[in-house]
C-alpha cells in the first residue's frame with residue numbers, strides 16, 4: 027500500500043480523534059434514544075449524554091451551560107447569530123461585519139442588506155485584522171450587532187476580540203465572534219470576556235462534521251434571537267430539531283480533550299509551525315509569509331511563493347501533500363480570495379498562495395519532509411515557467 031499524503035489542511039477540517047469516535051459509537055447503537063423522550067430509560071440515557079456534552083462545551087468556553095445552543099455547525103451558528111439577532115432587534119437595523127469574515131458571515135450580511143438592513147463592511151489591515159478604533163468609528167445609534175471573527179481561517183491572524191467587544195459593550199451594541207478556528211487551541215473564559223454570541227464547529231477541533239454550537243450570553247440585557255426555522259424549539263426556542271445525540275456527544279468529547287491538552291498541544295503546534303516557517307524561509311527563495319506573525323493561530327502558516335502557481339504546486343504534490351490555497355468553502359469557486367484582496371496583498375501573489383494547517387496528528391518528521399517537497403516543487407515549477 028502506498029503511503030497517504032501528509033495532511034496539512036487542518037483549517038479546512040480535522041481528523042475525528044479516535045477517542046471521540048469511541049465515545050460516539052454507543053449512541054448510534056445501544057443508546058439510540060431521543061433526548062426529548064423523558065418517559066423512558068432510552069430517552070433519559072440520551073438526555074443525560076446531551077447534558078454531559080453541553081457541560082463539556084461550556085467548560086471549554088468558561089460559560090454557563092444553558093448558554094449553549096447546539097446547531098449543525100458553524101455555518102448555521104453564524105446564520106443564526108446574524109439573522110436571529112437582526113430580525114429580533116427592536117431598535118436597530120444596522121449590522122457591522124469585517125471584510126475578512128468567512129462567507130458564512132458575509133453571505134447572510136448581504137442577504138440582510140437585500141432585505142432592507144444597513145450593512146457596514148469594515149476594512150482590515152495588511153494582516154487581515156480589524157482595529158477596535160475602526161469598529162468604534164462605525165458604530166451608529168441604530169447599530170444592533172457587530173460580528174468580527176476571532177482567527178481568520180485563511181491567514182490565521184487573531185483579532186483582539188476583547189478590545190472590540192469592550193468597544194461594543196460601551197456603546198450598548200451586541201458583539202458576535204466566529205471562533206470556529208480557535209476554540210480548540212486558544213483559552214476562552216466567556217464569563218469574563220465582553221462577548222455576547224460565539225460560533226464554533228466540532229470538525230475543526232477533532233470532532234465530527236455536522237455539529238456545532240452558538241453561545242448566546244444569558245442575563246441582562248437579554249439577547250433576543252429569532253429562530254431560523256420552527257418546530258419544537260428544542261434549543262432554548264432558538265433552534266428546533268431532534269438532537270443528534272451521537273454528534274453532540276462527539277462535540278462534547280472533542281471539547282473535553284481540547285481543554286485537557288490545550289496548553290501542551292498549542293505549544294507543540296506552534297513549534298512545528300515555526301519549524302515549517304524556518305525551513306521554507308531557508309529553502310524557498312523570496313517566499314512571503316502572510317498574516318500577523320505573532321498574533322496568530324498556533325498551527326497556521328500562510329505563504330505566497332512568487333512565480334509559482336499554487337494550483338500547479340498542489341497538483342504536483344498531490345500524492346505526497348494535502349494542503350490548500352485558501353478557504354475550503356470557496357476553493358470550488360474560481361475567484362481570488364476575498365481575504366487576501368481585503369489585506370491588499372499584491373494581486374500577482376494571490377494565485378501563488380498556500381495555506382498550511384498543522385494539527386494534532388502531525389509530526390516534526392512530516393514537516394521536515396514537507397519543507398523538502400515544497401522547495402523542490404517550487405524550484406521545478408519556477409524553472410518550467412522561465413522556459
Ligand SMILES: Cc1ncc(COP(=O)(O)O)c(C=O)c1O
Nearest residue numbers: 099100101128130179204206227
Ligand atoms: C471561520 C469559519 N467559520 C465558519 C465555518 C463553517 O463551519 P462549518 O463547516 O461547521 O459549517 C468555517 C469552516 O470552514 C470557518 O473556518
